[in-house]
Amino acid sequence: MVMLKSFQRLGYFISPELVPTPVVNYIRKCLKLSTTVSHIISVRSRRYYETAIRAYLGVNPYDKKAQKLAAMAVGQAALVMEHPADLINVAIEELVKQRYELPAFSTIDRLVGHIRSVINTRLYRIINARLSDLEKATLEQLISSDKEEFSLTLNLLKSPPKSSTLSHMKELQVKFERLMAFGDAKRILSDITPVKIKSWAAIAKALDSSELRDLKIFKRQALLLCLLYQAQVKTRDHLVEMFLKRIQTIHNKAKEKLVELREKHLTQTESLLEILIKILEVSTEDLDSATLGQQVQLLLDYHGGAPHLLQQCSEIAAYNSKNHLPLLWQFYSRHRKVLFDLVRSLEICSTSSDQSLIEALAYVIVSIFLNVGARVKEPLLMVVSLRSMRIIY
Numbered sequence: 001m002v003m004l005k006s007f008q009r010l011g012y013f014i015s016p017e018l019v020p021t022p023v024v025n026y027i028r029k030c031l032k033l034s035t036t037v038s039h040i041i042s043v044r045s046r047r048y049y050e051t052a053i054r055a056y057l058g059v060n061p062y063d064k065k066a067q068k069l070a071a072m073a074v075g076q077a078a079l080v081m082e083h084p085a086d087l088i089n090v091a092i093e094e095l096v097k098q099r100y101e102l103p104a105f106s107t108i109d110r111l112v113g114h115i116r117s118v119i120n121t122r123l124y125r126i127i128n129a130r131l132s133d134l135e136k137a138t139l140e141q142l143i144s145s146d147k148e149e150f151s152l153t154l155n156l157l158k159s160p161p162k163s164s165t166l167s168h169m170k171e172l173q174v175k176f177e178r179l180m181a182f183g184d185a186k187r188i189l190s191d192i193t194p195v196k197i198k199s200w201a202a203i204a205k206a207l208d209s210s211e212l213r214d215l216k217i218f219k220r221q222a223l224l225l226c227l228l229y230q231a232q233v234k235t236r237d238h239l240v241e242m243f244l245k246r247i248q249t250i251h252n253k254a255k256e257k258l259v260e261l262r263e264k265h266l267t268q269t270e271s272l273l274e275i276l277i278k279i280l281e282v283s284t285e286d287l288d289s290a291t292l293g294q295q296v297q298l299l300l301d302y303h304g305g306a307p308h309l310l311q312q313c314s315e316i317a318a319y320n321s322k323n324h325l326p327l328l329w330q331f332y333s334r335h336r337k338v339l340f341d342l343v344r345s346l347e348i349c350s351t352s353s354d355q356s357l358i359e360a361l362a363y364v365i366v367s368i369f370l371n372v373g374a375r376v377k378e379p380l381l382m383v384v385s386l387r388s389m390r391i392i393y
Helices: 002-010 021-031 043-057 064-077 084-097 105-130 133-144 154-158 166-180 194-206 209-213 217-264 266-284 289-302 306-319 329-345 356-370 375-387
Strands: 348-350 389-391
Touching: 002 021, 002 043, 064 084, 064 105, 084 105, 105 217, 133 154, 133 209, 133 217, 154 166, 154 217, 166 217, 166 329, 194 217, 209 217, 217 266, 217 306, 217 329, 266 289, 266 306, 348 356
Parallel strands: none
Antiparallel strands: 348 389
């Protein structure tokens, strides 16, 4: 009974000596057996019980056929999975599904390791065959030197992102241009799953130049290509993130400026209100039109005259709302070239059938060359457009 229950739970037979004592005691209690009855049996009896249990449960012993079935399942999964633990689970699930006894863990581990290595080697060679001679030379250049005269370096691919300051945005744009100078890495990795690309890129990132040189050339170039592709994707993501943060900062500064101007003109507003109150007080008196006009004119002249007061009213009216757009330009102008260079370098498309934002962004970009258009609306159009579109990878 101990062998039966442990096999039903684990899928393989364990030595009776390894069965926990609480489990043995529980089974003794259920079967109403004396404590003197030992669960340790002879090797011959054990073989007999194993055969009987397999027949009772309809389970076959692990053999070459089972190994072949597990290998086929792991081979299919290895095309889309990368982590050994996931592949081991696939092998176990296939054996359980086909009603086979599970072998020792080391057996499955060796099987998975071998098949994973074979599949990955095949994929490495496929990737290597798709690379042109120039692309291979560029990838080899990554580990041959880290000097700045080369367009790409291994350190450049591994460098972390920085804050969204103007200087860092310029540096990141230069990095992105250097990365994209390699060409379309996605084309070469088109049928490689994202899980494998990410895993291979992580391996390449963890190795230094000397360790990469020790790898076989087709594996080395495949890993470096994945690292390059991941760097392209992440740099593009960081550029968009920097863009949105910078535009949001510009809007926040304009809003803060609007609040500052409101507070600055608060005294002026109170003074104009006092003048208006005095004019209304005079108007409530029983005066003829000529006298009323004279009194109002005296009040206006006393406070600087109508033109002066009208100018003050215009200044206050310009900032007496929640519209901060007229104030954007002073914060946006010095970022203008960098931001437009960034937008031009990205391939952007709409996430829906509505192309109005694409057209608006195109209009703003064209207006730069023609020197026309409303400057105030540029920052607003750009940030709305980027948030409503997706970047193509």
